[in-house]
Amino acid sequence: MKRIPRVDFPADVRPDTLAVREGLPRTAWGENSEALFLTSSFVQPDAATAAARFANEEEAFTYSRFTNPTVMMFERRLAALEGTEAAIATASGMSAILLLGLALLKAGDHVVCSQSVFGSTLVLFGREFAKFGVEVTFVPQTDVAAWRAAVRPNTKLLFAESPTNPITEICDIRALADIAHGAGALLAVDNCFCSPALQRPAALGADLIVHSGTKYLDGQGRVLAGAVCGAEALINEKFVPVMRSAGISLSPFNAWVVLKGLETLSIRMEAQSRRALELATWLEAQPNVERVYYPGLASHPQHALAMAQQGGVGGAVVSFVVRGVAPGGAAVARRNAFHVIDSTQVCSITANLGDTKTTITHPASTSHGRLTEEQRQSAGIVQGLIRVAVGLEDVRDLKADLQRGLDTLRG
Ligand SMILES: *Cc1c(COP(=O)(O)O)cnc(C)c1O
Numbered sequence: 565m566k567r568i569p570r571v572d573f574p575a576d577v578r579p580d581t582l583a584v585r586e587g588l589p590r591t592a593w594g595e596n597s598e599a600l601f602l603t604s605s606f607v608q609p610d611a612a613t614a615a616a617r618f619a620n621e622e623e624a625f626t627y628s629r630f631t632n633p634t635v636m637m638f639e640r641r642l643a644a645l646e647g648t649e650a651a652i653a654t655a656s657g658m659s660a661i662l663l664l665g666l667a668l669l670k671a672g673d674h675v676v677c678s679q680s681v682f683g684s685t686l687v688l689f690g691r692e693f694a695k696f697g698v699e700v701t702f703v704p705q706t707d708v709a710a711w712r713a714a715v716r717p718n719t720k721l722l723f724a725e726s727p728t729n730p731i732t733e734i735c736d737i738r739a740l741a742d743i744a745h746g747a748g749a750l751l752a753v754d755n756c757f758c759s760p761a762l763q764r765p766a767a768l769g770a771d772l773i774v775h776s777g778t779k780y781l782d783g784q785g786r787v788l789a790g791a792v793c794g795a796e797a798l799i800n801e802k803f804v805p806v807m808r809s810a811g812i813s814l815s816p817f818n819a820w821v822v823l824k825g826l827e828t829l830s831i832r833m834e835a836q837s838r839r840a841l842e843l844a845t846w847l848e849a850q851p852n853v854e855r856v857y858y859p860g861l862a863s864h865p866q867h868a869l870a871m872a873q874q875g876g877v878g879g880a881v882v883s884f885v886v887r888g889v890a891p892g893g894a895a896v897a898r899r900n901a902f903h904v905i906d907s908t909q910v911c912s913i914t915a916n917l918g919d920t921k922t923t924i925t926h927p928a929s930t931s932h933g934r935l936t937e938e939q940r941q942s943a944g945i946v947q948g949l950i951r952v953a954v955g956l957e958d959v960r961d962l963k964a965d966l967q968r969g970l971d972t973l974r975g
Contacts, residue, residue, distance in 0.1 A: 651791050725753065762837070
């Protein structure tokens, strides 16, 4: 299998430089922008060479299910930004987590997972992996003692996401890494909400970093993509063979889109986070808002930890609860949340996030709609909760967009 070489930079070149320069081995044509290799297979010079290459005796491109130059450029660049030796790209964020499970777990193994991770992740670990005899214990995201207590002799993996979707709970990545390593297990962190522009879990001890490239890595809501980042030996020995057999591969076209997205990642994260902080601060002062969840606010329960882990930046996702929980209960809360969402004229009503276009969603009935009410409650997904993933619009227009509904709530 082919591995593209690292670009020969000075060793101390910084992330913003890597984001536009790493992973670009030019072809003989000398293109300045990354080439898109839309080809499913690669021609071999003769049958004997083909045999050697398919047997991994010689490095070369053979078939795009497991090796494609554009996909590898994305892997190389993402790994450089995360500060890991290697990365392996997948068709989506969920297929990255599926690959993680297929690569690391077998029947009888045990996983400790935060109970506040992305909805489909809960379903994948709690229901799908259970079919294959993998046991999972879900623990409160922020309770380090609960993580420690949940570890068993057969625990192979700790899985966390920070901040979580949608209520931005922060886990202490270094503390979880210590627990995992003390138990001979690995820590995987879903770094979707921060991206490597704000948070590098590997530097805090995480062994594997999972991405939904669909979100901030693409950054403009165009394609599905995913990746797992980690040590080269681990990726090559455990992940690549599964990818070769399972084929949850990233298409070259989608790889090219996210590869180019990485070039603007840090300036987007910075600009969108700045707007998110301003919006969150404003929301906190609104009489019809009961609670705001945003790691950049001093009122956030793990504000200090978030600032330490995320380079002092809160990220671009703000969630808030509209007034109306009592006395009408959940039904009134849901009606009020729908009213605020339906009163917007700028925001897109859609479950995606990480886009330059601000998106607004009602998690309890969309991303977390498949969960039981009990699972939703333990994840803090109440009916009055609204999630806003702040884009690049003028923040004054976003405030006006939310104010329209907040100022006209009935009961
Ligand atoms: C969206 C998301 C995923 C899943 O990614 P897809 O690309 O949609 O499969 C996983 N984790 C988090 C935190 C997400 O927001």
